[in-house]
Amino acid sequence: MRCPPNAGRPNRVVAGRLVAIVLATISPLGACMAPRPQTPEEALIARGRQLFFNETFAGNGRTCGTCHREERNFAIDPTFIASLPKDDPLFVAEQQPALKQNFENPRLMRGQGLILENLDGFDDLANRFTQRGVPHVLGLRTSIASPQGPRTGWSGDGAPADGSLRAFAVGAVIQHFTKRLDRVAGVDFRLPSEDELDALEAFQLSLGRQADLTLPLPLKGVVAKRGQEIFLDNTLGKCNICHRNAGANATLGPTDAGNANFDTGVEDLPDQPADLTGERMPPDDGLGIPGNRTFNTPPLVEAADTGPFFHNNAIETIEGAVGFYDGEAFNNSPAGRFLASTDPDGEGIELDGTQIVAIAAFLRVINALENIRSSVELLTRSAAMGFSERQEGLRLLRLAIHDTSDGIVVLSGAGLHPEAVTDLKAARDLAERAATSLFGRRRTTREAIQALERARSQMIDAQP
Amino acid sequence: MRRLMKAAVLVCVSLATPGPAYPQKATEQFIPLGQSPGASGKVTWIGEIVGTDPAQRTLSIGEAQGTHTVKLTDKTRIFLDRSKLKQSNVTGSIADLQKGRRVEVKYEGPGPTPAADWVKVEISQP
Numbered sequence: 001m002r003c004p005p006n007a008g009r010p011n012r013v014v015a016g017r018l019v020a021i022v023l024a025t026i027s028p029l030g031a032c033m034a035p036r037p038q039t040p041e042e043a044l045i046a047r048g049r050q051l052f053f054n055e056t057f058a059g060n061g062r063t064c065g066t067c068h069r070e071e072r073n074f075a076i077d078p079t080f081i082a083s084l085p086k087d088d089p090l091f092v093a094e095q096q097p098a099l100k101q102n103f104e105n106p107r108l109m110r111g112q113g114l115i116l117e118n119l120d121g122f123d124d125l126a127n128r129f130t131q132r133g134v135p136h137v138l139g140l141r142t143s144i145a146s147p148q149g150p151r152t153g154w155s156g157d158g159a160p161a162d163g164s165l166r167a168f169a170v171g172a173v174i175q176h177f178t179k180r181l182d183r184v185a186g187v188d189f190r191l192p193s194e195d196e197l198d199a200l201e202a203f204q205l206s207l208g209r210q211a212d213l214t215l216p217l218p219l220k221g222v223v224a225k226r227g228q229e230i231f232l233d234n235t236l237g238k239c240n241i242c243h244r245n246a247g248a249n250a251t252l253g254p255t256d257a258g259n260a261n262f263d264t265g266v267e268d269l270p271d272q273p274a275d276l277t278g279e280r281m282p283p284d285d286g287l288g289i290p291g292n293r294t295f296n297t298p299p300l301v302e303a304a305d306t307g308p309f310f311h312n313n314a315i316e317t318i319e320g321a322v323g324f325y326d327g328e329a330f331n332n333s334p335a336g337r338f339l340a341s342t343d344p345d346g347e348g349i350e351l352d353g354t355q356i357v358a359i360a361a362f363l364r365v366i367n368a369l370e371n372i373r374s375s376v377e378l379l380t381r382s383a384a385m386g387f388s389e390r391q392e393g394l395r396l397l398r399l400a401i402h403d404t405s406d407g408i409v410v411l412s413g414a415g416l417h418p419e420a421v422t423d424l425k426a427a428r429d430l431a432e433r434a435a436t437s438l439f440g441r442r443r444t445t446r447e448a449i450q451a452l453e454r455a456r457s458q459m460i461d462a463q464p
Numbered sequence: 465m466r467r468l469m470k471a472a473v474l475v476c477v478s479l480a481t482p483g484p485a486y487p488q489k490a491t492e493q494f495i496p497l498g499q500s501p502g503a504s505g506k507v508t509w510i511g512e513i514v515g516t517d518p519a520q521r522t523l524s525i526g527e528a529q530g531t532h533t534v535k536l537t538d539k540t541r542i543f544l545d546r547s548k549l550k551q552s553n554v555t556g557s558i559a560d561l562q563k564g565r566r567v568e569v570k571y572e573g574p575g576p577t578p579a580a581d582w583v584k585v586e587i588s589q590p
Contacts, residue, residue: 118490119488119490120490121489121490121493121555122490122493122494123554123555148486151486153488156486157486157487157488158488159487159488160487160488160489160490160491160492160495160500161487161492161495161500161501161502161503161504162487162500162501162502162503162506162507163486163487163488164502166501166502167487167500167501167502167503170491170495170500170501171488171490171491171492174491174494174495175490175491182551182552183494183552183553184494184547184550184551184552184553185494185495185496185499185547186496186547186550187550191495191496191499194501197501287486288486289489289490289541
């Protein structure tokens with residue numbers, strides 16, 4: 001490679017020589033600070049990350065990360081979509097003539113964050129399709145196992161082949177990465193190799209929580225604390241029956257049903273935003289061909305900062321999502337009628353406004369606590385990285401800033417824990433300062449961690 | 465409490481979908497024969513069609529381990545795998561299950577004649 005000429009730039013020449021001298025002087029130190037060797041599992045996860053965000057599988061330019069954005073909690077929503085440049089691969093249906101018809105509906109994608117899926121087959125592309133939101137992929141370790149096997153995607157049947165998370169990428173490539181609607185393997189895309197599937201699975205399983213919470217938590221806020229009580233009360237909120245410990249697993253009487261599917265009547269909601277657009281929205285029949293109207297249970301810990309909610313992005317706010325269970329669509333559904341059948345008064349879920357807000361406050365607080373847990377983990381890993389891993393350290397810092405910002409939004413959106421919000425803002429400022437600091441990065445990062453710990457202590461008593 | 469237990473058992477049957485995990489059949493159509501991860505060679509048989517029985521709605525496949533017979537149900541999906549021709553895979557019908565054609569059959573359920581979840585028929589001639 002030829003170096004660019006430096007004629008007319010004497011200062012740069014001198015500066016460049018100085019840098020070269022300094023680097024030569026400290027190179028033995030750099031060698032001492034070489035990154036520690038990765039374990040085989042870490043190497044697999046790192047390869048999975050690379051594939052998830054960079055591999056197009058010889059398709060239309062999309063990657064897994066096109067829709068599952070790391071800085072957006074591995075999901076996507078209309079506000080974020082509006083910030084993307086026109087040539088972002090998300091918009092391939094607007095850019096590539098072969099994908100202009102029956103691949104996406106740009107209006108529903110931009111306005112409602114909905115992605116087109118042909119879950120009932122590809123024989124009638126103009127009429128048989130569904131429009132679904134992008135589910136986050138956090139906490140998969142705890143949220144897809146059932147006695148019948150893994151349940152992936154919004155209806156639990158997201159993956160072809162053996163139906164596993166490992167096979168999920170194959171279906172995603174066929175549905176979303178294709179160059180043409182012919183979808184010929186080896187022409188319009190290439191299928192992931194076995195090794196790539198292993199890596200993608202390992203990466204996805206590494207994201208977010210690795211274990212469920214154990215409720216009740218010693219919360220300090222009176223509203224969130226009451227919300228937790230209602231959540232856990234099987235005669236009032238009844239939330240814990242299907243979302244045990246605010247996760248994705250159900251306990252039906254004596255039975256651990258794992259991650260289950262239910263028909264909760266979301267499809268019967270009136271005035272759904274996507275329907276109001278007048279765009280074609282065929283009913284989504286859920287699991288199977290033909291579908292049985294059931295959808296998979298998502299975890300709730302990550303809910304408050306990953307809206308809009310439900311498979312069709314029908315509800316924008318966490319309060320609205322909780323309120324759904326107090327409505328007619330749910331209480332007339334098979335799941336609602338089941339709950340009514342177990343109730344002494346024959347009621348499904350009957351809540352008042354303050355109770356809905358209390359449950360939502362609880363969900364906001366546990367989401368913020370998860371933001372803090374994740375931020376502390378990211379900052380700790382970042383601070384442990386040496387000079388030669390600076391870029392990776394910065395990447396972790398930026399993710400921690402996103403996570404901390406989410407915590408601020410989630411709490412302040414409902415006026416919860418203002419003191420904790422102040423600490424979270426301080427933590428974010430410190431993390432931002434650490435990201436631009438040449439020599440004080442570790443110290444500033446540790447101060448950010450301390451601010452996060454203070455925020456947590458505002459929200460929850462120390463647990464033994 | 466007894467009422468709750470009874471209802472819980474009922475809901476386990478009616479709401480928490482019974483049976484094995486439910487792999488998606490839609491995109492399966494475009495996976496070439498023998499390339500379904502975790503399924504091909506494990507819960508599938510790959511071989512030649514040695515016979516069909518329209519009355520019994522069964523399909524027999526010959527492969528190295530012997531001959532296997534599967535039931536064709538209303539839920540069995542038949543795909544024509546034209547990927548060797550660089551053409552789009554399409555759905556087929558029982559009429560496409562012709563003797564001598566190479567197929568991959570995903571079977572499910574116990575017994576000597578399990579049900580076919582899907583059948584991929586390799587189309588290698590235009």
